[in-house]
Amino acid sequence: MSESNMGGTPFSIQKGVVPGSDGAKVREFRTGDRMLTTLMRDHVAGPLAKDAILSYLGAMEDGVLTNCSVYPQHGLVKIVDHLRMLEASTLSCAGLTAWTSLYGGHDLRPDDVVVTQGTGGVSLLALQVSSITPGQYTKDIEFCLTSC
Template identity: 35%
Template sequence: MKAWQIKDQFGLRHLELCDTPKPILKSGEILLKMQAASLNYRDMVTVEGGYGKTVKTPLIPCSDGAGVVEECGPNTSRFNRGDLICPSFFPNWKDGSADPGKLPDALGGAYGGTLCDYMVVSEDACVKAPAHLNAIEAATLPCAALTAWSALFELSSLKSSDCLVIQGTGGVALFALQLAKAVGATVLITSSSDEKLERARNLGADHLVNYRTHPQWDREVKKIWSQGADHIIELGGAQTLEQSIRATRIGGHISLIGVLSGANTNTIPLPLILMRNIRIQGVTVGSRTAFERMNSFLEKHQIHPVIDTTFPFDETIAAFKHLTSGKHFGKVCVEF
């Protein structure tokens, strides 16, 4: 089979398209003929060696993808040949809350990932794709969509009366926007691009703030909601967390998901967190059963992922370069 591999050296220029043996099924496993994959920031960090010695090579990168069941091994019963399937980001996290037995081992890190034309997975470590989505759309779900879903509905309970702030227009951000609007919440989006903000408005965003024009964007939030936002999707990290805290109402909730502007900060206003009873919740994807609940929601509301660009399988390196350019709006995908 064909597979992209990190072999002896990290770095995008060392990512190779290789011929590897077609995997053989064991009991409880299914063979997927992969149709598509999608890229996350985490995948680029992995390829560049950002996780250090925790990643062993050779490795097939990427956590997100979708494939058709080509063969079912012995002692399998959850799926049929021809079903469109998404492998789970965390193969060992079937249900319940996170614990050391379920995290941190993930596809495209501890386990080989989705950038291959055939993939063997445990039938307990994957879900059936929503019926209304094609393979490229389904391939965007395992990490970005499930992270947004977990932040809003598994680890909190977003309501129609809530006001939500979302940072940026990447994959998690746009899924959060679509999910929030499906339940009727009011959403404010921040971005450095007026063009992207207008596209977010077309997806249902109620309020738009350009953080280049308004670097103290927390004050813009307070102009709209004087008490602050009920919930914030925090994707920036070190350079944005303080403003998120200042933009959150008493008793509000911050979902800490990304560290795009850095991982370390010395500017956290701890008294504001304490005296205003703010909850900061780390969010790391979610369980298989959470994935299934999300897929039911997506089907009910007929939500389609926002796809920026789709590259052919043999142009995967160009797909990674497009991801790192920051020009994308929504998901960057690879079609097999």
């Protein structure tokens, strides 16, 4: 059986090139860009549509525990240079959840008090995001652990 009959390609593979794709319509990214997926591939902005819910990764769409995946460019976000991959990997789920809990449907006001439970990814990201917003929060983690 030839390699092409086993799902491979009979041609040599060139690093940085996806066989069968030239990226002609891709405008947002360049070869070598680091990217992460959005949680709902087809929800770009505005009210959440039913069709967009079906594009939730790991539900109706395959998840991302894979060596190679294909996504439309609107389902990807470029990772900024100052973030390491480990840091960036938390943004599309924990980061989005934290952001939505603070700003989903309302704005965080200066007199709001942000309280988080635990020290997991969502709680820590909510603390970080709220700390750049005028509001009341504590920087004293020990105070939180002994008083809350």
